[in-house]
Amino acid sequence: MIDAMSGLPLFSFLWPEMLWLLGFVLVLGAAYVWLDARRRRVAVHYPALRTVGLTPTGGAGWRRHVSPVLALLALSALIFAIARPQAVLMLPSRIETVMLVMDLSGSMRAQDVKPTRIRAAQQAAKVLLDAQPSGVKVGVVAMAATAAVAQAPSRNREDVASAIDRLKPQGGTALGNGLLIALTTLLPEATTDAALLMDDDIPPQKTADALGGDDKRPGAYASGAIVLFSDGESNAGPAVAQAAQLAAAHGVRIYTVGVGTTDGVVLSVDGWSARVKLDEQVLKQVADITGAEYFRLEDASQLRKVYRALSARLAFDKRNQVEITAFFAALGALLAGCAGLLSLWWFGRVL
Incomplete structure (x- = not known):
């Protein structure tokens, strides 16, 4: 998308070729879904394994998925940071x-x-x-x-x-x-x-x-x-x-x-x-x-x-492209930290 006032793209990347790494996020997401489905099948065929914690319990519910989802979002944000995103921002114009x-x-x-x-x-x-x-x-x-x-x-x-x-x-x-x-x-x-x-x-x-x-x-x-x-x-x-x-x-x-x-x-x-x-x-x-x-x-x-x-x-009349890599890097670190802390709190382990 182009900003009509400045002629600059509202959002762009300095290294857009690095975005192909997002494919790994899709692969990891698919692998998680497959593993979760496999654990569910094992739980159905071997219900006795629940008593020793080798299969997911129904009591965990949606909480089992929170940490993995946050981890995938954190990885996506870090990949965006690697691609060095830029955005058009309104800045003080230093008018004289x-x-x-x-x-x-x-x-x-x-x-x-x-x-x-x-x-x-x-x-x-x-x-x-x-x-x-x-x-x-x-x-x-x-x-x-x-x-x-x-x-x-x-x-x-x-x-x-x-x-x-x-x-x-x-x-x-x-x-x-x-x-x-x-x-x-x-x-x-x-x-x-x-x-x-x-x-x-x-x-x-x-x-x-x-x-x-x-x-x-x-x-x-x-x-x-x-x-x-x-x-x-x-x-x-x-x-x-x-x-x-x-x-x-x-x-x-x-x-x-x-x-x-x-x-x-x-x-x-x-x-x-x-x-x-x-x-x-x-x-x-x-x-x-x-x-x-x-x-x-x-x-x-x-x-x-x-x-x-x-x-x-x-x-505020000056539009300029500003690199916002630090924002996505910080967002990725925050999401990763939340994923680890929540998993530790709920299940006593980090992911």
Whole structure:
């Protein structure tokens, strides 16, 4: 079986050829069944032998089989250990930098999320900020018609929180630009590819063909991540999907938090009115492309739920194959010890 997130087999062996030794376990099991049946036949034909303990007694019952079964299981576990099993485990990711991308478009003034979309996003961002370990740097990208770094990655939580509080809704939405600015801040080596995407004079197809990246699997970059707070609408800048593909090529995950409701609300600003809705499809696409996850924030009461989910993903986001030979070796030793002790206790002998 393959882990879809990491591309690694969930369970494998370094020396699978050693598993043929399990055939001996089957032979021993069959031999035990044959010997037990033979003793039973002897007991039927020579009942007097029971009095001197040469045949099994009915009083022992199921206990006669416990120790042999445990011994066979112990042998199987030890053979598995010889084959050196590996399993995909979730490990702490040693994340060093988190970039928060805040959508400041006019639609973020909508009040379908109380008190407003932008205020709910700011609250969620600050809760996530407080949850990060002291050694993790957090940066902020402000994104409207253009995008810029509002706070360079810093370990000073007060500076980052102040930068988040200063953000105000503006006009336009360049979602792709916001992601690219966050990516180049996180990984300066992606600047050249990001510049190609931002160049309006280059046709989209030619730009896509020119992009290189590191050709890593999505999520391979374990030292940083991007978290986007947005309602998903974009009307300027490069295509959002291309920005996500570039991030994926560099192994960077983009977690997306949808702020708003799918039904939306009519927003009136400066004499014009329009219904603004949460575009979940765009946000889910960004998360899927980069091997991350999408979350939805409909109201302030869900803020804690989103925070817990995001914190868990950022803290344990590294999948790695770990050899678990010691586990099977210890299990085999434990089962063998139990088999011997139970036999000694019940019958006064070791097996």
